[in-house]
Amino acid sequence: MGRRLFAGRRRDAAVKRLWPRSLARQMALLVALALLVAQAINFGLQLSASQRQRTTQTTAVAIARLAEAVARSESAASVELAPRLETKVNPINPEMTRRDDVAQRARQALADLGLSARQVIAAEAMGREFRYVRDPASGALRRIEGPKSNALILTAQVGDTRWVTAIAQFPRQDYGVVLWLLFQTMLLYGFIVLPVVWFVWRLSRPLRKLRAAVEGFTSSAPAPPVVEEGPGDIRRLIAAFNSMRARLVAMLDEKDRMLGAIGHDLRTPLASLRVRTELVEDEAERDRMAATIDEMNRTLDDILSLARLGRPSEEPSRVDLPGLVDSVVDDFHDLGVDVTAEESDRLAVTMRPTLVRRAVRNLIENAVKYGGAVRVRVKPEENGAVVEIDDDGPGIPPEDIERMFEPFTRAENSRSRETGGAGLGLALARAIATGHDGRLTLENRAEGGLRARLWLPCQGQAFAAAA
Template sequence: MSLRPGSLMGQMLLAVAAALLLVQGLGAALIYRAQHERFEAETMNAVAFRLIAQARGNERLPRHLRVEPRGLFTDRLYRFAVQIVREAPPRDGKRRNASAEQKLREILTTQDFRVAEAVVFRRSVAADPYAQMAIGRRADRFEVEPHAVARALDADLYVAAVRPVGGAEWMVARVRAPPSANALIRPLLLQTLAIYLVLVGVVALILRRITRPLAALTKQVAHFASTQDPSGQIAPVGPDDVRRLIVAQNAMEWRISSLLDEKDVMLGAIGHDLKTPLAALRVRIESVEDESERARMAATIEDIVHTLDDILSLARVGRPTDPVERTELAALVSAVVEEYEDMGEPVELGSTERTVIEARATWLRRALRNLIGNALRYGSVARVSLLKAEGQALVRIDDDGPGIPEGSLQAMTQAFTRGDPSRNTETGGAGLGLALARAIAEQHGGSLQLVNRRTPEGQIEGLTAMLVLPLT
């Protein structure tokens, strides 16, 4: 299942959220790096101050004359004296900080403090005995609260050891480590959340102004597609582009509706103008003395009338006048089969299931009669059954005829299309029966399916016509 939203609003909001996440991610990375470098630079400045002050005798001055560093990391519990030792302090497996060492060298060089070696690493106060002892003494001296002492012991230190050029001893300075740059994550997350709420909220309001009229237009188009009724058109609302689209759609619907009305009027006139002379011909052929000739002429007139009825029905199927009603499909199928049984036709009713659908019963009868008539004409027998599957009603009509070539199955549902010679005009009509049945099925939101039935050896043993109708 795709996680990408399908609606325009959902996709736009997802795009804005993704773009904002990318921008905020890049910004957070740059801020994190800059803050880390700033903290490191300030720490190394504090370390350099301690080292230079020790080298130049600041620590030997009276306390009121000493110069103390000012900055983020000065706290009386963390004012460690610079140690003079013979060897660099043990790192206890801690990795050296190469960038901090480079910064420290640069700062000391600018102050004419030449360094032969420098080692900088970070470790906790709890892992540094000297720092623990110094904090304990200062806590007793200044009567610091126990919780403050505990917090100080949990802190981290930068330990920097340098050996001046020409010297054999190391100078070791300790400075409290700056707050971790990870502390920026929470404010950045809160900032991102606030931006999301504001920006996505504004975009959602704008998109809603666009998508609401589009949704209404979609509903109207679907209504017009099923009914060809332009009533209920929506008023132009929303941005100018959407307004123009609605105006164009409304004008197109009225134009299509007018064309359909003109078509119905024209078809009505054609039907009237053709049926009147055909009725007169029926009367005139009664004067023909040759009975066989009179019968052929009457059959020809009946074929013309039947074809004309099919043409008019096919043209009007898209704009039915009878209402949709709840119909018990099994009863309707049984009634149509009984009509053929009463006429002595070989039509068999197989298994059926009680099925209620919303339909136009008159049109469904017409479709069933066309399909059963085709089965009788080309397959000698018609077997009709009704079942339900996957939310659909399936009316199945089987015959024992020669079937239809596989390449012609789809084309056979088109108007005026005939199959092979077994389905020519000598044994069939004008090629409108299946087209009309398909149009009626589609009028009800369904479809007509044609499938050749085959024996295990692959021989065609008949045709199955399946009228598929939705249950809801």
């Protein structure tokens, strides 16, 4: 039972793989299959009609020959003529196919001509390796070996031991009918399938444009409105998409304006508080207040950056990724942080450098806070480049790794509030990677610690190695 189910699933999977996916190809295939079935039925009907015609002609010839032989047998006056017309043995054997309908027609034909026969037997000798012929000298019937021959044999008993036999060969199959049907099929495919394919292709063109617009729609570069064309239902679908696109663009514009206003309204009081901290006489308290305000500013920057990632103002450019990572590592060196970067060849990647720089900085900051010493390397991988950041920290439980990418999420068992941060660094870094058609993953290393892997595609361009 299980094997049958598995085999059935495999067949279904094979059919799905072979079945065309586009509308034009599906319509063309359906029309082609319909024509093929129609032509197969037509082919069968034509062959059946041709077979009936051949049988009718052969039957008429055999009956005419039998009637002539019976008439000559009845009028034979001399003993010398009888052996030429008659046999003493019924030439039809059990291996032949009896044709009682032909025998009935032959009896009726003999009766209409006033000829008598005790019994009439008809049979088809299909594919037999013998045939009956009359000897040129004596005129008697003889069975001789020969090539395979399809024949209709009619024999009539005209005496106690006398049989008169007539043989009519079936005409050969007319293959001209087959060739004509094949030619007709090709004409039908040319005059029907090709126009249908062209018509369906034109019909699906608006759908292809709509699909391209949907796939190309991004918050940073919304696709232009799609021209409304095609049948009425497709026009209405395109109109609905254009309306939805306009609403989405308006919502994104409103979001940007709102974020700008929020950022301005929040930064102004934070700046005022930062100035007022200078009036605090207690230096330790003043430093704590200033650090808190700076943390609030960084959190605000992270929130606004995460919200605006969908519509970045920076244009992509071709940048050497190892050089960009080295510059970020140098910034940490200036702060006295233990971060080392392995040397690597130049790898040119199309990116928005400011955003990628921020993602790398967030990942290194995360590793420094919770992992101590940090090691960074850049290497080519899978038609792209990957930045690996290793630390020696306690790592993250496997079940919590994906949750760490959610905004405002922290793993409290390995991180404490004293380390600072609002839990937006990883969410922002993954959003930046996704915006570049890349990916960001976390994995616990076998030797201990955590590894962050930021992979960025090369977008089909080869790596630019330094000369």
